[in-house]
Amino acid sequence: MEAKSVVYYMKDRKVGDPMAAEHSPLLEISGIKKYFDVSKGIFKKKKQYLKAVDRVNLTLNKGETVGIVGESGCGKSTLANIVMGALPPDEGNIIFDNTDIYSLSKKELKEKRRGFQMVFQDPSSSLNPRMTVFDIIAEPLKSFNIVKGKQLIEEVEKLLSIVGLDISYKKRYPHEFSGGQRQRIVIARALALKPKLIVCDEPVSALDVSIQAQILNLLRELQDKYHLTYLFIGHGLPSVHYISDRIAVMYLGEIVETGKKDIIFQKPAHPYTRALLSSVPVPDPDYQTEKRENTEILGDLPNPIDPPSGCKFHTRCPIAQDICKQKPPVLSSIRDNQQTACHFPITESLEEAKEYKAFIN
């Protein structure tokens, strides 16, 4: 009655070849800004803004997975909501399938939204507890009048089996399922309209380790089968690493580094990316401190309402210089397939850095 465990090999992946896909962008996030007005007091004399997303550019090509990582509050969910057409940005455009989605009328947007769906962290909050699994999955099919009657039942059953759920589950209610099964229901509903893009906002963060792997494998299997494109927001670097072709690292509303997955994980040039990578606990007792670059960053995340001047990371950056406090660095090319926003990008790979450390010891 359960989904079988599925094994994948990264090497065999055909999707997400950036060279092949470069010419066919599916989603273009360009110049997105979203500032929340957080002024206090009745007269709001002094306007205060929280720059939740600041000048973000990101392109997703057909069939690839772009992962977004960054600590809580860095603007990942805000960006996801903007992409979904649910939160108009202050500036910038979301171009999906050659259409600026915020130029559409409500009706047009609804039609366009068939092409992009969302999966959230907490499946319980996105499932109506009073609806059966059948009604939940059938809802989008009915609302777009896609199939009826017997065909509708068949379609729902097909969707259930695609996500690895028993078709007999259709009569049950969400509370009868575990977190992982609920996430499967959410994914089945998201697939109902045959979307091209799925925005996943921390889809496995709330799940147990053994179940996370099931869902990550399911997402990859579905991607290969249906040529889906994913914007995958993750909290944990390991899961983002596993599923993504390209990665964007965010800090306080900005992308500070972006590039192909292998490069970001082997040759991170931004001190924040390096700090994130060296903070992830690695389940391998032989891969500990001496062998590992050990950039510990100090302090807390700054207050986003009053972020540091210049480079927003300068208060925690181990190699900050005077210029970092004054001049904000811009995202620029470091090497092929890698862009970094830093005045002093680090060029040695993590491998080289480890050797260097071993040498000085």
Place this chain on the structure above:
Amino acid sequence: MANDQTLLEVEHLKTHFFTEKGVIPSINDVSFSINKGEIVALVGESGSGKSVTSMSIMGLIESPGKIVNGSIIFDNQDLTSLTHKKYQKIRRNDMSMVFQEPLTALNPVFSIGFQLIETIKVQQKTNKKKAKEIAFEWLEKVRIPNPDKVFASYPHELSGGMRQRVMIAMALSSRPRLLIADEPTTALDVTIQKQILRLMKDLTKELDTAILFITHDLGIVAEMVDRVMVMYGGEIVEKSEVKQLFHAPKHPYTEGLLKSTPKINQWGEKLHAISGTVPTPSNLPKGCKFHPRCPKAFDRCESEHPPLIGHKDGSQVRCLLYER
């Protein structure tokens, strides 16, 4: 088993909850020991019984929960037979706890400083002035950069990381011999988690405090601890030295857990999910509790409950494959 290095010895511990809907057998026959100054991990997925184990040791199981069997020997006395008052004294002086969400343990209406002083006054039977001195000493020890400001703040004004530092200060200021840390960094971002883990390691080493570290993160296990106990369905299914566990996991569940954890230092590695769902105590299968999900299950697994079997390398595993 116990020797003069043993600090805590839990034997055959069984804690159940007697609810209106029936008995929930949260933990069954849990046995382990912790030596002085040692860091031991209890790993397992949600509902496996980690928190119930720790609350049982702390004497904090409340009705309808009850320890129905077993002993908890701490410092040569059985805690399960202690009076409420004596237990309180032990919690004040000898063992303390930090939780995943410090907000549940801090009082929202009092300042951090007030709560620190009150804790220290009771712990160390000292006056307010001296308690304040000790409080500041500890705010510094837990590397809080602006102790004056934090002292005057209320819990909700602090970041998650700062709150956890305050909790660690409160938990360690009595110089306890055992610290139970129940997922202390699960709610924190990785860069902050790293700071907190290092802090806990440094301070407990300095104080020679042992830690029972509860987590679901195998990465933390690899980085923090000496020995590991893996829990599944209210039981310990494997006990091992940390290196042994990662190099040669014995229980099929441990093996599956390791294989389903994505690793950033391994390229092109396959991720192998464990099929099925995590069981809850009210629907535990008969026989080996892992058998519906176990790729190596055979006929006897459905009906026979495996005991913890000692292995020649010193580890123990609850699996019929290891019978001799």
